[in-house]
Amino acid sequence: MELRLEQIAKNYKDKKVLKGISLTMGTGVYGLLGPNGSGKTTLIRILANVLRPASGRVLYNNADIQTAGDKYRARIGYLPQDVAFYSDFTGRDYLEYSAALKWMEKRRAKERIENLARTVGLWNDLCRKCAAYSGGMQRRLGIAQALLDDPAILILDEPTSGLDPFERIKFRNIISAYSRDRLVLLSTHIVSDVEHIAAQIMMMEQGTIRHIHTGREYLDMMKQKVWLAEMPAGALMEYQNRAVISNVAARGDIMEVRVIDENRPSPDARPAAPTLEDAYLYIFNYLPQRAGRE
Helix, strand or coil: CCEEEEEEEEEECCEEEEEEEEEEECCEEEEEECCCCCCHHHHHHHHCCCCCCCEEEEEECCEEHHHHCHHHHCCEEEECCCCCCCCCCEHHHHHHHHHHHCCCCHHHHHHHHHHHHHHCCCHHHCCCEHHHCCHHHHHHHHHHHHHCCCCCEEEEECCCCCCCHHHHHHHHHHHHHHHHHCEEEEEECCHHHCCCCCCEEEEEECCEEEEEECHHHHHHHCCCCEEEEEEEHHHHHHHCCCCEEEEEEEECCEEEEEEECCCCCCCCCEECCCCHHHHHHHHHHHHHHHHHHC
16 A cells, blocks of 8 residues: 655645645554644645645555545545534434445444444443534544544544543554554644654654654654753743753752753753654754754
C-alpha cells in the first residue's frame, strides 16, 4: 500500500497554506505534529479528498485520488476535526446513517456498530441523543464512525480532542492494534498522542513539513540539548523570557527547571534524558528564537 503526495500546494486568497509538500507513506501509523495554523487540517482534508489542492496530486497505489473518486473514498475512514451531528439522532442512528453512506450491508453494519460501540465505550449510550453526549463521547462516536467499514486508510484530525487521559490511552491502544496492515495518519498538536505509536513522525510548520523521523531519531537529535538547572523562584520570571523551558518543579525555595538549549545554560546545569516533547519545543520554539537572534 502506498499513499504519495507530489508537490501539494494550497492557497486561501493571498495566503500560502501548503507549500509544495511531497512525501510517501505506507503501512503503519504516521503522526503529523505542528502548532495550530501550521496547515495540518488543510493537508488532512486534501488527503481525505474533501478538498482539492491548488496544484500537485495525491496518488493511492499510483492512481490519482481525484480520478478514483468514490473508489478511493470507499478505502478511507475519516474523522474531521469538527463532527456535526443531527440533533435528533441517537448514537445508533448516527452510526447506521454513516454505514448506509458507506454502502455497508445491513447485517455487517449491525455487527460492526455493536463491536465498535463496545470498543469505544458507548454500548450503554447508543440510544441516547448525540446532542446529549459530552464532548468526549461525541469524539468517541466519531472514532467509531471512522472505523466502521474497516478502511485500508484511516485519517484522523485531532482525534483525542475532548478525551480524558484514560480515554486517550485507550484510543492509542485501539489505533496500535488497528494499524498492523493499514495506513493510519494521525494529525494532532498533542505530542503524547503519537509519541509511542507512530512509526514516523512529521513536524509541520507554516505549510511545510520540516522533519520526518522516527521517535528514536528525534531523541538522538536532542542529545546534549536538554538540561536541568536550579535557580531561585525570583530569578525564574526573568529567565523564562529568554529561555525555552519545558517543565518547572519546585524543590522548596529552589526551582528545578528543564531547559532546551544547544549549550549548557549554566555551569551547574546537568544533562537530562530527552523526550519527543523536548524535540517539539526545540523545533518550534528554540530554533525560531535562535534564528530571530541571529
